[in-house]
Amino acid sequence: MTITLNVNGARREAAHGERNLLSFLRFDLGLTGTKYGCGEGLCGACTVLVDGQALRSCMTTVGAVAGGEVTTIEGLSPGTSVEDLHPVQRAFVEEQAMQCGYCIPGFIMGAVGLLNRRPDASAGEIREALAEHMCRCGTYQRIAAAVERAASGEGAS
Numbered sequence: 661m662t663i664t665l666n667v668n669g670a671r672r673e674a675a676h677g678e679r680n681l682l683s684f685l686r687f688d689l690g691l692t693g694t695k696y697g698c699g700e701g702l703c704g705a706c707t708v709l710v711d712g713q714a715l716r717s718c719m720t721t722v723g724a725v726a727g728g729e730v731t732t733i734e735g736l737s738p739g740t741s742v743e744d745l746h747p748v749q750r751a752f753v754e755e756q757a758m759q760c761g762y763c764i765p766g767f768i769m770g771a772v773g774l775l776n777r778r779p780d781a782s783a784g785e786i787r788e789a790l791a792e793h794m795c796r797c798g799t800y801q802r803i804a805a806a807v808e809r810a811a812s813g814e815g816a817s
Contacts, residue, residue: 663726667691668735677723681715682706684722685732693733693765697794704793707766707773708732714773733765736772748772748810755806759797767793771807781811 663674667689674684685691685708694717697705701719708717709731736746742753748771751757758764767790774781774789781789786807790800 663722665722665725665728665730667730668732669729674722677721677726679722680718681708681720681722681725681730682717685717685730691732691734695762695765697763697766702794703763704766704770705763707769707793709769709773709776712773712776714770731769733769736768746772747813748775748807751806751810752803755802755809757799757802757806759795759799763793763795763797767795767803771810774807775811779811781807783808786811 661677663677665672665674667685668691672689674688682694682696685694686696694708695705696718697703699718701716704716706716706718707714709715710720710725710728737744737749742750745753748768752764752768770789770793774786778785783804787804790804790807795803
């Protein structure tokens with residue numbers, strides 16, 4: 661049975677609903693911004709948005725999001741210039757919140773999901789949400805500052 665879903669605004673079809681969403685995005689659609697980290701939903705590297713809410717794609721089947729709107733890091737902003745970036749992405753750039761960058765797409769998607777749900781998230785709520793993600797480089801303070809900047813509207817400049 662063919663599964664239909666929207667990915668970054670485009671209608672897509674998957675032949676197997678039991679396939680995990682991460683593999684479908686990376687290998688079938690070539691959207692490699694969503695990263696494989698732990699494969700157990702613990703590190704957050706594979707976070708995407710489904711209908712605006714953050715979700716771990718490594719633990720989700722394509723069938724579970726059938727008919728939904730999936731947004732990956734590639735679909736978050738309309739262009740490639742800093743001015744085109746989503747406010748959360750722009751805040752990450754402005755706060756220099758990345759070192760190696762591997763975990764950053766997951767952090768950004770998680771932050772966007774949080775701010776979709778709680779646009780006025782407090783610093784404590786932001787830090788609690790970020791605790792669900794892992795960064796081996798240890799840039800947590802800058803990441804938290806970036807999300808706080810985006811929540812306050814400073815990342816929209």
